[in-house]
Amino acid sequence: MILCPSERIAEMVGAGHWSNRTLWDMFIANVERMPEDEAVVDPPNLAAIADMAPRRLSWRLLFAEVERLAALLHRAGLRRDDIVVVQLPNCSAQVATYLACHRLGVVISPLPAVYREHEVSHALQVCNASTVITAARISKHGHAAMMAALPDVKQLLAFGVELPAAAVSLEAQDVSAEEYAAMRVQAAAIGLSANDVVTICWTSGTESRPKGVPRSSNEWYWQSKGTVDAAGMAPGKRFLNPFPLVNMGGLSGGFVGWLLKGMTLILHHPFDLMVFLQQLREERVDYTLAPPTILTRLLQQEALLEGIDFKRLSRIGSGSAPLSPWMIDTYRQRYGVEIQNYFGSNEGAGLCGSEADIPDSHERATLFPRPGAPDRGPWVTGINNLVRTRLVAVGDEREITEPGEVGELRIAGPTVFSGYYAAGPELNARAFDEQGYFRTGDLFEIASTRQHLRFVGRLKDLVVRGGMKISAEEVEGLLATHADIQEVAIVGVPHAELGEVLCACVAPKPGSSLTLESLATFLREEKKVAPFKLPERLMVLDSLPRNPVGKVLKRELRQMFREPQA
Structure with a gap:
């Protein structure tokens, strides 16, 4: 399923931004390069979350699990361009399911574990999907039973125990040699490209019904590379990911970035502060992510940070709200930790405030690099050089070039998606301006430095008094x-x-x-x-x-x- 216009593909390939390297190619490269290295680690409390025993899988063992699941999905009749709704907690089974779908060219539509019938039905109808992959339960909710009762669900595949009669277990099914062979023949024949859609994630729905955001391997690549490059990630590094692998926050660094760099992915979900801290102490973590409120709370209760190896954990990513300069300064002075400030969206808006580009903590708390700023050489973090931005006055489309005036951020480049899924031409036409820039709906202003942007708020959050x-x-x-x-x-x-x-x-x-x-x-x-x-x-x-x-x-x-x- 290629939804990106051929003209844009040619432009991105011609500029050297896009290639034909799929997420599957990245996975296989890691399997071949370091088969016995640890690839993925389950949350230690996974049994309590979803009745699944926690596992630690090497790249070789993960590959075997992916092949098994791909054969089962092939047996279930799933083929290229089918869309499957997946609702699972962060775990190795979820990671293996994503890769198994991608192996067959099946598009993944991941949903937050807290979605219920209303949201799930909307996703199924928009995607015209009839197959769901979930768990018997996630926390205290019976997800498999909920899915079995939805009229739009025609095929239910599930992990866990005590499944409803309508569900097919993905846990312990035998797969014959013939079924493996048939799956591999099918996978080899589909000719999957890096422009084929891999995922359809969902906007937050803060103001309206969620919209589906399709993304290809190429569209994921640069968004993820910006995240992990800023964090100094490299093969063999250990990344603790507490964000759900369902949208930009979790998928960018936590799934795609893991594949890109060949790291160890340590999973956590749903967020539990004490389990999170246990993993930081026990798993030799090099990098993690956390909301600003959690990072501030930990500094206010510093006994919670005892036993964490901050010589390894030298960077922590954050974002989604303005950061506190005090918080950034305190982590640096007391622990030698640099806090990265990220701004992004499912549609592909992406800016990264790292210590390399914004060393001053007071600036990094509220400012982001301004791509294309005059009198500025290249930024250290590559993504800030790849995207193009405009700041446009609200109401009259006038481009803002001077500090102090608030306007909507518009963004273009290899990270940006090509349009909402099954949304109709009118909605997608409104999503982009006449110059092809995505209308982020986010309000920024040019800072007094002229080289930075300051986040102000959301366009829909303007109150006109x-x-x-x-x-x-x-x-x-x-x-x-x-x-x-x-x-x-x-x-x-x-x-x-x-x-x-x-x-x-x-x-x-x-x-x-x-x-x-x-x-x-x-x-x-x-x-x-x-x-x-x-x-x-x-x-x-x-x-x-x-x-x-x-x-x-x-x-x-x-x-x-x-x-x-x-």
């Missing part, structure tokens, strides 16, 4: 430093005269009390915020509603304010 545009994420970032706030989200709510005003949706820390007046005083007097940015509504909640990958569902918060308020 009396004609004044306010970034919700900017105000959220300020309120997040309030001593009594545990979680906060800012949404625009209707107002009869001003159009919209800001509502602060807050989950306070236990024992704390918050008032609208106290928040306004904090922003006005401590943060020196302009008056028009002050919240004019307050909603106090126990916790904020989130989607399966942890993003706040602002549409649910807005639904509480459907009628204009004077």
